[in-house]
Amino acid sequence: xxxxxxxxxxxxxxxxxxxxxxxxxxxxxxxxxxxxxxxxxxxxxxxxxxxxxxxxxxxxxxxxxxxxxxxxxxxxxxxxxxxxxxxxxxxxxxxxxxxxxxxxxxxxxxxxxxxxxxxxxxxxxxxxxxxxxxxxxxxxxxxxxxxxxxxxxxxxxxxxxxxxxxxxxxxxxxxxxxxxxxxxxxxxxxxxxxxxxxxxxxxxxxxxxxxxxxxxxxxxxxxxxxxxxxxxxxxxxxxxxxxxxxxxxxxxxxxxxxxxxxxxxxxxxxxxxxxxxxxxxxxxxxxxxxxxxxxxxxxxxxxxxxxxx
Amino acid sequence: xxxxxxxxxxxxxxxxxxxxxxxxxxxxxxxxxxxxxxxxxxxxxxxxxxxxxxxxxxxxxxxxxxxxxxxxxxxxxxxxxxxxxxxxxxxxxxxxxxxxxxxxxxxxxxxxxxxxxxxxxxxxxxxxxxxxxxxxxxxxxxxxxxxxxxxxxxxxxxxxxxxxxxxxxxxxxxxxxxxxxxxxxxxxxxxxxxxxxx
Numbered sequence: 001x002x003x004x005x006x007x008x009x010x011x012x013x014x015x016x017x018x019x020x021x022x023x024x025x026x027x028x029x030x031x032x033x034x035x036x037x038x039x040x041x042x043x044x045x046x047x048x049x050x051x052x053x054x055x056x057x058x059x060x061x062x063x064x065x066x067x068x069x070x071x072x073x074x075x076x077x078x079x080x081x082x083x084x085x086x087x088x089x090x091x092x093x094x095x096x097x098x099x100x101x102x103x104x105x106x107x108x109x110x111x112x113x114x115x116x117x118x119x120x121x122x123x124x125x126x127x128x129x130x131x132x133x134x135x136x137x138x139x140x141x142x143x144x145x146x147x148x149x150x151x152x153x154x155x156x157x158x159x160x161x162x163x164x165x166x167x168x169x170x171x172x173x174x175x176x177x178x179x180x181x182x183x184x185x186x187x188x189x190x191x192x193x194x195x196x197x198x199x200x201x202x203x204x205x206x207x208x209x210x211x212x213x214x215x216x217x218x219x220x221x222x223x224x225x226x227x228x229x230x231x232x233x234x235x236x237x238x239x240x241x242x243x244x245x246x247x248x249x250x251x252x253x254x255x256x257x258x259x260x261x262x263x264x265x266x267x268x269x270x271x272x273x274x275x276x277x278x279x280x281x282x283x284x285x286x287x288x289x290x291x292x293x294x295x296x297x298x299x300x301x302x303x304x305x306x307x308x309x
Numbered sequence: 310x311x312x313x314x315x316x317x318x319x320x321x322x323x324x325x326x327x328x329x330x331x332x333x334x335x336x337x338x339x340x341x342x343x344x345x346x347x348x349x350x351x352x353x354x355x356x357x358x359x360x361x362x363x364x365x366x367x368x369x370x371x372x373x374x375x376x377x378x379x380x381x382x383x384x385x386x387x388x389x390x391x392x393x394x395x396x397x398x399x400x401x402x403x404x405x406x407x408x409x410x411x412x413x414x415x416x417x418x419x420x421x422x423x424x425x426x427x428x429x430x431x432x433x434x435x436x437x438x439x440x441x442x443x444x445x446x447x448x449x450x451x452x453x454x455x456x457x458x459x460x461x462x463x464x465x466x467x468x469x470x471x472x473x474x475x476x477x478x479x480x481x482x483x484x485x486x487x488x489x490x491x492x493x494x495x496x497x498x499x500x501x502x503x504x505x506x507x
Contacts, residue, residue, distance in 0.1 A: 075313040081320065094327055094371035098345065098362050098380035286323045304375035 072233030074113045074276045082291035085253070086246055088280045090296070093242070095285035101243030104283040105131060108239040108253060110260055111277040112230065118271025121263045122229040124209075128255055129248045130224050131238045137222055138173065139215050140164060140188055140204065141181035150216035151179075155223060165191040179218050180204035180211045228260075235260055242282070250294055253280075322467055325460060328372075332365030332442055334451035336373045342395040343369075346381040346388075347433060353386035354435035361392075361438035372454055390433040392441065394449060397426050 083091075089106075096104045112121075136157040141148040143160045151159050157175055158164060161184055167173040178197065180188050188204065197203040204210035212218040228237040239256060240249040257278065264273040281287040345366070347358035362380055370378050384390065431444050445451070456464070 079313055079317065081317060090371060090374050091324060091327060093374060094367050097366050097370040097378050286320055288320075 070117070071113065071115050074111070077277060077289075080277070080289050082289045084293040084295060085250055085280070085290060086294060086296040088288040088290060089246055089249065091288060092280070092282040092285040096242050096282055099242065099284070102241050104242040105238045106240040106242070106244070106249060106280060106282050108237055108256060109279040109281065109287065110235045110257065110275060111279065112233050112235065112264070113274040113276045114230075114233050115271055116233070118273075119267045120230040121235055121260060121267070121273065123259065123263050124222075124225045124227045125237075125256060125259045126221075126225045127239070128251045129240065129244060131226060131241055131252075135177060135223050136175040137219055138164060138175040138178045139181070139219065140178065140184045141215055142184070147181050147215050151219055154216040154219040156215075156219045161187060165193060168193055168196055171196075175202075177222055178202045178204050178210065179215055179222070181215055182211055182213050185211055228256075239280075246294070253278075318467060318470060321463065325464060325467070327367060329454070329456050329460060329464075330364070330368055331439065332361075332368035333372060333454040334369060334446060335454060336369065336376060336449055336451045339396050339398060340373075340376055340394060340449060341397040343376060343378045344381065344393045344395070345379070345391070345433070346384050346393075347390035348384045348386045348388065349382045350386065355384075355386065355390050355433075357436045357438050357441055358390045358392070358433040361433070361441050365438055365442050392431040392433050392445070394429050394431075394445070395427075396429070397424060 092106065137155070138158040139148065139151040139156045140161060141151060141159060143149075143152075143163075148159045156179075158167075158173060164173065165188075185204075194203055210218075226237055228235055237256060239252045244252075257275075261275065264275070267273070278290045278292075279287045280290055343366075345358060345362060347362075348355040351359060366378060366380075370376075429448055431441060431448065433441050446453075
C-alpha cells in the first residue's frame with residue numbers, strides 16, 4: 001500500500017487511502033482541517049476507547065526510552081583479517097613509498113573494551129627508539145634563577161616568566177610542551193593563560209606533572225618521552241618512523257603495549273579495562289589489525305624487513 | 310564506529326588495489342635501487358611521474374620490498390624528470406647494513422649498500438605513467454604478477470557487494486527522504502496551527 005501522499009503546497013492529502021480512516025492512524029491525518037491540538041486523530045466513526053489506547057505516543061518519550069550504550073562497541077574479532085607485523089609493514093611501506101623516511105610515521109591504535117564514563121588511561125612513555133626527537137619545550141621560571149639556567153642548559157627552547165607570558169598572549173611563541181617551576185605557579189595562574197594554552201593541552205598543571213621543582217631533569221625526561229591518552233576507548237600513539245626496521249618497531253610496540261597494560265591495571269579498581277584489538281597504521285596507509293606474530297606468512301622474499309625504506 | 314564488515318570490505322579493496330593492478334611486477338634480483346627526480350608541481354610535464362609515484366611505484370614496492378625506492382621532488386619545472394634504476398651484480402654479498410636508520414638518512418643521496426655497476430635512466434617528462442611503466446618493464450625485463458583464482462573471486466564478490474550496496478543505498482535514501490518530507494510537512498502544519506491558535 002502506498003504511503004499517503006501530500007500535496008506540498010496546500011498540505012492536503014493528494015491521494016487518500018481508505019485504510020487511513022479505518023484504522024486509527026499512527027500519525028494524525030492531514031486533511032484540509034488541521035488536526036486538533038491534543039493530537040487526537042480525527043475520528044470519522046463513533047469515538048471508541050481504542051483510540052486512546054492506540055494513540056500515537058509522544059515522540060520525545062519514544063526517544064527517551066531508547067537507552068544509550070554504556071560501553072564502547074567491541075565487535076567480534078573472528079571476522080577480522082589480521083596480519084603479522086612484517087606483513088603489515090610491507091603494505092604500509094608500499095603505501096608510503098617515496099616519502100621522506102622521517103616524515104611518515106607508523107602509529108599504533110590500541111582499542112580497549114571499557115565503559116564510556118570511566119577513568120581514562122593517560123601517561124607518558126620513553127620509547128626504546130624515540131620517534132620525535134626535536135621537541136620545543138618552554139619553561140616558566142625566572143630566566144636568571146639557577147632553575148632557569150639549568151633548564152636552558154638541559155635544552156629548553158624558551159625560558160622566562162613575564163616575557164614568555166607576553167609572547168604567548170601575542171602568539172609569537174611556538175612550542176610543543178610547557179613546564180612550570182613550582183615557585184612560578186602563582187604568577188602563571190595570575191597571567192590567565194588558560195584560555196590560550198588549555199585547549200592545546202599545554203597548560204602546566206599538577207595533575208599532568210608539568211609543575212615541577214627540578215626543571216632540568218623534567219626537561220631532559222620530556223624531550224625523549226611521548227605522551228598518550230585514551231580517547232573514545234582507543235589509545236593512539238606514534239610508534240615509529242618509516243625508516244625504522246621491523247625489529248625497532250617491534251621493540252617500540254612491545255614497550256608501548258606493556259605500558260598501557262600496566263596503566264590499565266593501575267586504574268582497574270575504578271574502571272575495568274581490557275585490550276580488545278591492536279591496529280597498526282601509518283600516515284598514508286591503511287589500518288591493519290595485528291595478530292601478535294612477528295614473522296611473515298610467506299617467507300619467499302627473504303629478510304627484507306631490515307632494509308631501509 | 311564503522312561496522313566491522315564495512316571496515317573489512319574497504320580494507321580488502323585497498324589491499325587488493327596495492328597487490329594487483331598496473332605496476333604489479335616482480336623486478337629481477339640485480340636491481341638495487343630506483344630513484345625518481347621530478348618537480349613538485351605538474352606544470353612542465355611532471356604529471357606522469359607524479360601519477361607513477363602514487364600508483365605504479367606503490368605496487369612495485371609491495372612486490373619488491375627489498376629494493377630501495379626513493380623520490381626527490383626538488384626539481385624545478387624546467388628540469389628534466391628522470392627515473393634512474395641502479396643495477397648491481399646479483400651475488401649475495403650483503404654488506405652489513407643492519408644499522409638503525411636514524412633521522413640523518415637523506416633520500417636524495419645515492420647511499421647504495423652494494424656497489425652499483427650501472428645506472429639506466431628513463432626520461433619521464435611529458436609521458437604518461439603507463440608509458441613510463443612500459444619502458445621500465447622493457448628495460449628491466451620484469452615479471453608481471455597475475456591475480457590468483459582466490460583473488461579474482463574476491464574482487465568479483467567485492468564488486469558485487471559494492472553494486473548491491475549502491476542500489477540499496479539509493480532505495481533507502483528515497484524512503485528516508487520521503488519520511489523526512491512528511492515530517493517536515495507535519496511540523497509546518499503544527500506550526501501554522503500554533504500560529505492560528507495564538
